[in-house]
Amino acid sequence: MMNIDPQSRTPIYEQICRSIIELAANKLLLPGDKLPSVREISKQYSINPNTVSKAFGMLERDGIIYSVPGKGAFLSEAHDDVIRRNAELEFDQCVGTALKSGLDKAKLIEIVENHKENKGEAT
Amino acid sequence: MMNIDPQSRTPIYEQICRSIIELAANKLLLPGDKLPSVREISKQYSINPNTVSKAFGMLERDGIIYSVPGKGAFLSEAHDDVIRRNAELEFDQCVGTALKSGLDKAKLIEIVENHKENKGEAT
DNA sequence: CGACTGTACTATATGTGTTAATACAGTTAT
């Protein structure tokens, strides 16, 4: 379900956030859907409950999920807008960085158009 | 000359690398040009010499500069290609992340075209 | 009641970033 790599240099809590965002983006998780519990994720991926809880806390602060102690965590109704806006802001920063490094907009558009998935993945 | 913010969460040595790359991209630094010495940068920006040295080491490992003990560090002849390739790879990864977050290529191209500089800067 | 939920807390270990203080070897100009 989620793709977690404990060896990666990107923090585990951030990988959890990204995984849930991907699930939502791919409609594998719908508004109102209950997320796996902190302890479930903790067991299944051998992650400390505190780390999972940290990820949930960040997702809630961003308005992507809402947590109800005693019940669980659920995908927010407005998650689409939040995720979209965050992704747009992040990508816009990437554009700024690339331009500062000397690439021009035409080159960036070319990279976007030629982008193939499964680039860094194993077969 | 360089834009260094000690309060930023991005490491200082990485900020130094980016600054030098920007200088090269803007032709303010030409192939063969001598960079300011480790101790000069250290003094001017109140950065530890070790941190500056770390940045120089990374730039040299990437082939962007070459260091000569006793003489100084100089902008490599082939820095253009290296910087360009690195920037392209980095941006391509950004594209992948954005697509996974649910944005489509048309939206990404729109963001590139509408990108304005001086977005996160003070007036 | 019992088993689940999210959350909070302290403590610990680890890795990274940064500074500090030296030290060494090579270059350059006087």
Add this chain to the structure above:
DNA sequence: ATAACTGTATTAACACATATAGTACAGTCG
């Protein structure tokens, strides 16, 4: 040769973020 510069290496110390471990509390549900 001496002095002043260059990049580099080493060791130590500190701060911070990440992650784990263990425990605890309050709310929910069958």
